[in-house]
Amino acid sequence: MTDFSKKYIVIKNNRDFSYLFKKGESIVTFAFVCYVRERRGRCNRLGIVTGKKVGNAVKRNRSRRIIREAFRLFEPILKEKTQKRYDFVFVARSKTPELKSTKIYSLMMKNILSKLS
RNA sequence: GGACUUCAUUAUAUGACCGCGGGGCUGGAAACAGCCAUGAGGAAAGUCCGAGCAUCACAGAGCAGGGUAGCUGAUAACGUCAGCCGAGGGCGACCUUAGGGCAAGUGCAACAGAGAUAUACCGCAGCGAAAGCUGUAAGGGUGGAAAGGCGAGGUAAGAGCUCACCGGGUUGCAGGAGACUGCAAUGCCAUGUAAACCCUAUCCGAUGCAACACCGAUUGGUGCGGGGGACAAUGCGUCUGCUCGGCGCACCCCGUUGAAAGGUGGCUUGAGCGUAAUGGCGACAUUACGCCUAGAUAGAUGGUCAUACGCGACAGAACUCGGCUUACCGAUGGAGUCCCACC
Numbered sequence: 425m426t427d428f429s430k431k432y433i434v435i436k437n438n439r440d441f442s443y444l445f446k447k448g449e450s451i452v453t454f455a456f457v458c459y460v461r462e463r464r465g466r467c468n469r470l471g472i473v474t475g476k477k478v479g480n481a482v483k484r485n486r487s488r489r490i491i492r493e494a495f496r497l498f499e500p501i502l503k504e505k506t507q508k509r510y511d512f513v514f515v516a517r518s519k520t521p522e523l524k525s526t527k528i529y530s531l532m533m534k535n536i537l538s539k540l541s
Numbered sequence: 542g543g544a545c546u547u548c549a550u551u552a553u554a555u556g557a558c559c560g561c562g563g564g565g566c567u568g569g570a571a572a573c574a575g576c577c578a579u580g581a582g583g584a585a586a587g588u589c590c591g592a593g594c595a596u597c598a599c600a601g602a603g604c605a606g607g608g609u610a611g612c613u614g615a616u617a618a619c620g621u622c623a624g625c626c627g628a629g630g631g632c633g634a635c636c637u638u639a640g641g642g643c644a645a646g647u648g649c650a651a652c653a654g655a656g657a658u659a660u661a662c663c664g665c666a667g668c669g670a671a672a673g674c675u676g677u678a679a680g681g682g683u684g685g686a687a688a689g690g691c692g693a694g695g696u697a698a699g700a701g702c703u704c705a706c707c708g709g710g711u712u713g714c715a716g717g718a719g720a721c722u723g724c725a726a727u728g729c730c731a732u733g734u735a736a737a738c739c740c741u742a743u744c745c746g747a748u749g750c751a752a753c754a755c756c757g758a759u760u761g762g763u764g765c766g767g768g769g770g771a772c773a774a775u776g777c778g779u780c781u782g783c784u785c786g787g788c789g790c791a792c793c794c795c796g797u798u799g800a801a802a803g804g805u806g807g808c809u810u811g812a813g814c815g816u817a818a819u820g821g822c823g824a825c826a827u828u829a830c831g832c833c834u835a836g837a838u839a840g841a842u843g844g845u846c847a848u849a850c851g852c853g854a855c856a857g858a859a860c861u862c863g864g865c866u867u868a869c870c871g872a873u874g875g876a877g878u879c880c881c882a883c884c
Contacts, residue, residue, distance in 0.1 A: 482855095482857055489561095489842090489843050489844080490844080492560095493560075493844050496560070496561095524845085525844050
């Protein structure tokens with residue numbers, strides 16, 4: 425139903441998450457851990473995991489928002505570069521809430537694009 | 542000026558650009574697009590109490606289990622709040638208070654100490670040549686606690702033995718709505734612990750919005766199991782470092798599940814908030830006027846930049862209220878107390 429939408433889809437299923445943890449390619453930085461896998465379909469999908477290790481509810485919200493914001497900027501560039509579509513799962517780490525979204529954005533550009541191309 | 546006490550308020554602000562949630566308006570068949578205003582807290586937290594609301598159960602009474610524990614009031618209700626009483630702390634403003642009953646029963650009280658609810662080790666006094674006997678509990682030492690405290694009289698020495706003051710018990714009278722207070726008489730009666738069991742009084746049905754209600758129905762859908770088919774082709778999953786290959790899913794049938802799944806409502810207009818007046822010491826109540834203030838469902842408030850300063854603490858709504866408790870960088874205002882200086 426969101427096929428024509430420009431936006432990404434949010435991953436909700438627990439099955440999808442565990443599948444990506446198992447089979448996805450992992451990219452580790454100090455700010456986040458990312459699991460990626462190629463998928464069919466017309467748009468990318470995004471899932472964010474913020475465990476209890478990150479901190480209290482405010483810190484978890486903060487890291488979720490930062491990652492989402494960074495991904496919002498990052499996603500159109502990815503679409504331009506390649507025709508392939510991917511599933512992403514980002515796992516927040518304990519340092520994440522203290523960072524700026526630009527920092528995460530640059531980390532995404534640096535680490536993920538190079539791996540996928 | 543310094544040191545405090547108490548009650549409130551506030552919780553970085555402003556602008557630009559890019560985004561998000563639900564709502565309204567406009568365009569559109571729809572998808573969607575554009576515009577507009579709006580969008581976390583004093584604790585949203587812990588889930589510790591009390592309610593509303595919902596479903597189930599229910600004649601009445603009792604047991605069990607649990608809560609509460611000075612009095613009077615406030616309240617929908619409370620374990621909350623207000624005022625007062627008692628006790629304790631502070632020079633004071635003021636603060637703290639788990640504040641019924643060990644004179645119903647049972648239990649426990651280590652060590653020390655002569656002795657722990659009872660005693661006589663050292664003492665003191667009398668008698669006696671002495672051993673010792675008798676009287677006594679002032680003093681010593683141990684302990685959280687040793688038969689009310691302290692002083693005077695009294696005595697062989699002592700002791701509520703007597704008396705004054707203080708403390709506690711009982712009875713009476715007076716005051717108060719009551720907790721209680723005051724006075725008088727009597728008389729010293731006998732440890733602590735009930736946040737030990739327990740007793741007394743009083744209150745309590747259970748489960749929580751993932752409650753619950755509705756929508757949609759056999760040509761349909763969810764999950765599980767079994768069989769078939771394909772064994773050609775395609776995709777995905779799985780075993781594997783890779784290939785081959787096997788198995789599973791996608792297809793069909795049967796059995797079972799019978800609303801569990803999905804969607805919508807519940808979901809924010811409420812014991813609501815603000816201002817004023819009146820009543821009340823106060824909690825609060827009444828009246829008038831004004832206001833509408835998040836409703837997400839993997840969960841919306843964010844990002845970037847700029848400016849200012851003290852460089853921003855604790856922390857994120859999840860059915861809704863009233864409280865309590867805990868966390869917290871600060872800032873501002875009102876009222877009040879004590880000390881110093883000056884007049």
